Amino acid sequence: MPQTVTSAPVQRSTRESTGERTLSYVDAIREATDQEMARDPSVLVFGLDVDDPKAIQGTTRGLLEKYGPGRVFGTPLSEDAMTGAAIGMALAGLRPIHVHIRMDFLMLAMNQLVNVAAKSRYMYAGKVSIPLVVRSMIGKSWGQGAQHSQGLYSFFMHVPGLQVVAPTTPYDAKGCLIAAIREDNPVLYVEHRILHFQNGPVPANAYTVAPGRARITAVGNDVTLIGISQMQSECQKARLYLEEIGIQAEVIDPIWLSPLDINTIVQSVEKTGRLLVVDNGWVCCGAAAEIVTQVTERLQGHRTIRVRRMGFAPVTCPTAPNLERLYYPDGRTIAAAARDLVEETRTGWMPHERPELNSFVFKGPF
Amino acid sequence: MLERLYRSLYRIRRMEEAFARVYPTDKIKSPVHLSIGQEAVSVGVCAALRPDDVVFGTYRGHALYLAKGGDMKAMAAELYGKATGCTKGKGGSMHLISTEAGMMGASAVVGTTIANAVGYAYAMQYQKRDSIVVSFFGDGGSEEGVFPESLNFAALKRLPILFVCENNGYAIHTCQQRRQGRPDICARAEAYGIPAERIEHNDVLYLLERTRALTAKIRAGGGPQFLEVMTYRWREHVGPNNDFHLGYRAEEEAAPWVETDQVKRLESMIPPERCRPIQEEVDAEVEAALVFAEESPEPELAELYTDVL
Numbered sequence: 001m002p003q004t005v006t007s008a009p010v011q012r013s014t015r016e017s018t019g020e021r022t023l024s025y026v027d028a029i030r031e032a033t034d035q036e037m038a039r040d041p042s043v044l045v046f047g048l049d050v051d052d053p054k055a056i057q058g059t060t061r062g063l064l065e066k067y068g069p070g071r072v073f074g075t076p077l078s079e080d081a082m083t084g085a086a087i088g089m090a091l092a093g094l095r096p097i098h099v100h101i102r103m104d105f106l107m108l109a110m111n112q113l114v115n116v117a118a119k120s121r122y123m124y125a126g127k128v129s130i131p132l133v134v135r136s137m138i139g140k141s142w143g144q145g146a147q148h149s150q151g152l153y154s155f156f157m158h159v160p161g162l163q164v165v166a167p168t169t170p171y172d173a174k175g176c177l178i179a180a181i182r183e184d185n186p187v188l189y190v191e192h193r194i195l196h197f198q199n200g201p202v203p204a205n206a207y208t209v210a211p212g213r214a215r216i217t218a219v220g221n222d223v224t225l226i227g228i229s230q231m232q233s234e235c236q237k238a239r240l241y242l243e244e245i246g247i248q249a250e251v252i253d254p255i256w257l258s259p260l261d262i263n264t265i266v267q268s269v270e271k272t273g274r275l276l277v278v279d280n281g282w283v284c285c286g287a288a289a290e291i292v293t294q295v296t297e298r299l300q301g302h303r304t305i306r307v308r309r310m311g312f313a314p315v316t317c318p319t320a321p322n323l324e325r326l327y328y329p330d331g332r333t334i335a336a337a338a339r340d341l342v343e344e345t346r347t348g349w350m351p352h353e354r355p356e357l358n359s360f361v362f363k364g365p366f
Numbered sequence: 367m368l369e370r371l372y373r374s375l376y377r378i379r380r381m382e383e384a385f386a387r388v389y390p391t392d393k394i395k396s397p398v399h400l401s402i403g404q405e406a407v408s409v410g411v412c413a414a415l416r417p418d419d420v421v422f423g424t425y426r427g428h429a430l431y432l433a434k435g436g437d438m439k440a441m442a443a444e445l446y447g448k449a450t451g452c453t454k455g456k457g458g459s460m461h462l463i464s465t466e467a468g469m470m471g472a473s474a475v476v477g478t479t480i481a482n483a484v485g486y487a488y489a490m491q492y493q494k495r496d497s498i499v500v501s502f503f504g505d506g507g508s509e510e511g512v513f514p515e516s517l518n519f520a521a522l523k524r525l526p527i528l529f530v531c532e533n534n535g536y537a538i539h540t541c542q543q544r545r546q547g548r549p550d551i552c553a554r555a556e557a558y559g560i561p562a563e564r565i566e567h568n569d570v571l572y573l574l575e576r577t578r579a580l581t582a583k584i585r586a587g588g589g590p591q592f593l594e595v596m597t598y599r600w601r602e603h604v605g606p607n608n609d610f611h612l613g614y615r616a617e618e619e620a621a622p623w624v625e626t627d628q629v630k631r632l633e634s635m636i637p638p639e640r641c642r643p644i645q646e647e648v649d650a651e652v653e654a655a656l657v658f659a660e661e662s663p664e665p666e667l668a669e670l671y672t673d674v675l
Contacts, residue, residue: 044492070492071492075519076518076519076522080481080511080515081480081511081515081518081519082481082515084478084481084482084485084512085481085484085485085516085519086485087481087482088482088484088487088488088489089485089486089488089489090485091470091485091486091489092486092493093489093493094492096485111512115473116478120471121673121674121675122673122674123453123456123457124456124461124463124471125452125453125454126673128465160674161674161675163675
C-alpha cells in the first residue's frame with residue numbers, strides 16, 4: 001500500500017509522541033474522556049445508555065466505576081430536556097458531555113441546541129458561556145436505514161455560536177474531543193460508526209487538535225478531494241484508484257467543519273484547479289455546498305477552477321444492501337468523478353474493484 | 367417584610383407602567399410582555415429566596431428580573447437598546463439576565479428554560495451547594511414536551527428545585543380550557559412524583575408563606591416541589607395596551623383580579639406615612655432609570671461581532 005505523505009498544515013506541536021501506541025477510535029474517545037475527567041472534576045458524561053454494559057460501543061467503558069454515578073449516568077429518553085439540562089449544568093460551571101448513539105436523535109434536541117446553547121453567550125452579552133460537548137454518531141450499513149444514518153452536521157454549521165467537528169482518525173478523535181471539552185462554547189462532536197473500527201497511532205498524553213485546522217492527508221497536484229467524516233476513508237480509496245491511471249489527488253480532511261479551515265482548502269485548489277468535495281450527507285445546502293462556495297468566492301477572477309460535489313443520493317436512506325450501495329459515494333465512484341473533473345469530459349470510466357481496498361484502514365495521522 | 371414586599375411590587379408596577387407610557391414614542395426597541403397584574407408571583411416567591419438561589423424565567427420577565435434583584439437601570443437601558451443594558455442591547459426585553467442577582471436567563475421559546483433550571487439544580491446537587499433553583503414558566507409552558515421530560519428528571523434525581531407555574535389562563539389569546547384535555551397542571555406534576563399545590567389567588571402573602579415552607583423542604587433534601595399560582599394578565603399579550611376589544615376574554619373576567627390587586631392590597635396594610643416614602647423613592651428610581659436609558663450610548667458597531675464564541 002502506498003505511503004501517504006505528511007504535508008502542512010499538520011499540527012506538529014501536538015504530535016510529540018510521548019508513548020504513541022495503536023489505539024482504536026473507540027479507545028481514543030474513551031481515553032480522552034477519562035483523561036479530562038481525571039484532570040477536571042467539572043467534566044461529566046451522560047446520555048442514553050452511557051452506563052449500560054455496552055457503554056456506547058465501549059467509549060464510556062470503565063468511567064462509571066472510576067468516577068461514580070454523579071459524573072457518569074444514563075438518562076431518561078428525553079433528548080430535549082436533557083440537552084436543556086446540560087446547558088443548565090454548563091451555566092452552573094460544569095462541563096457536560098452529552099452522548100447520543102445516533103445523530104438522528106439530535107432532531108429532538110434542536111430547540112435547546114439552536115435556541116439556547118448557540119445563542120446564550122451572545123444574547124447574554126458574554127455574561128455566560130456554554131462549555132457543552134454533544135457527541136453523536138452517524139450510522140451506515142447493516143440496514144441502518146432512514147433514521148439511523150443521517151449526517152446532519154450542516155444544520156449546525158449554519159448556526160453562529162456552534163462549533164462542529166468530525167474527526168476521522170483515532171489521533172484526531174482523541175485530540176478533538178479534548179479540545180472540545182476544554183472549549184468554553186458548545187461543540188457538536190460527530191462520530192461515525194464505521195470510523196469507530198479504525199485503528200491508528202495515538203499518543204498516551206493528553207493533547208488537543210485545535211478548532212479551525214484542516215489536515216492534508218495526501219499530497220497531489222491534479223485534483224483536490226475533500227472527504228468529510230467517513231467519506232475521508234472513501235477519498236483515500238479513490239486516491240489509490242486514481243493513482244492507477246496517473247492522476248495524483250490531494251486529499252484533505254477538514255476535521256473541523258465549523259470553524260472551517262478554508263485557507264488550506266483554497267491553497268490546494270489554487271494548485272490543482274479542481275475541487276471535488278465528498279460529503280457524508282446530502283448535497284443540497286450541505287457542507288460541500290458551503291466549501292465549494294467559499295472556495296469559488298476566493299478564487300474567482302484569478303484562477304479558473306472546476307468544482308463538483310458528491311454526497312448521499314437525494315433520497316431517504318434505504319436498507320436493501322444493493323440500494324444502500326448505490327446511495328453512498330464510494331472509492332470507485334469518487335475516483336470516476338475525479339477523473340471526469342480532471343479530463344473535463346464524461347469518460348465513462350469506472351475503476352475495477354480492488355477488494356483489498358475494502359479492508360483499507362485509514363491509519364492517520366499523516 | 368410587608369414593606370419589602372410592597373416596595374418590590376410597587377417597583378415592578380411603576381416601572382412597567384412607565385414602559386407602557388413610553389412605548390408609543392418608539393424609544394423602546396424591544397417587544398414588551400408586561401407582567402402588570404402578575405407581579406405578586408415573582409415577588410412572593412423571590413422574597414423567600416436567598417441571594418445565592420437561582421431563578422430562570424420567561425419572556426414575560428421584567429417582574430422576575432426585578433424581584434430577584436436585577437438592576438433596574440440596566441433593564442431599562444436594555445429595552446432602549448443601549449450599551450449599558452444588562453445584555454448591552456443584544457438580548458432585549460425577552461432575554462433579561464442578572465448573573466449577580468441569580469436571574470439566569472429567560473427564553474422567548476415557551477417552556478425552554480424549565481430544562482435549563484433542572485440542569486442548574488443538578489449542578490448544585492453535584493457541587494454540594496445548599497442553594498436551590500426556581501423555574502418559572504406559564505400554563506402554556508406546561509404543554510411543551512420539555513415540561514414532563516424535565517419534571518421526570520428532577521424527580522428521578524431528587525433535585526433541589528421549585529417549579530412555579532404562573533398560570534394566567536391564556537397562551538396569547540387562547541384560554542387553558544381550549545388547550546388542555548385535563549386542565550389540572552398540578553395533577554401532571556404529581557404524576558411524575560412531585561408534590562404539587564395550587565394557590566387559587568394571586569395572594570402574595572400566602573405565596574410567600576408557602577414558598578418558605580417548600581424551599582425549606584427542598585433545602586432539607588426533600589426533592590423537587592411544585593406550585594401552580596393562579597394569576598391574571600391585565601394587559602395584552604405583547605405591548606402596552608388593554609385588549610378586551612379583541613373579544614377573546616371579557617373585562618368582567620378581569621374585574622375580580624383588579625379588585626384584589628396586590629399592590630393596592632399591601633398599600634392598604636401599611637400606614638400611609640410609611641408608604642409614601644417608599645412610593646417617592648421608587649418613583650424617583652423609575653424616573654432615573656428612564657433618564658439613564660435615554661442618555662446611555664448605543665452599542666459600538668463592533669459589538670455586533672463580539673461574544674459569538
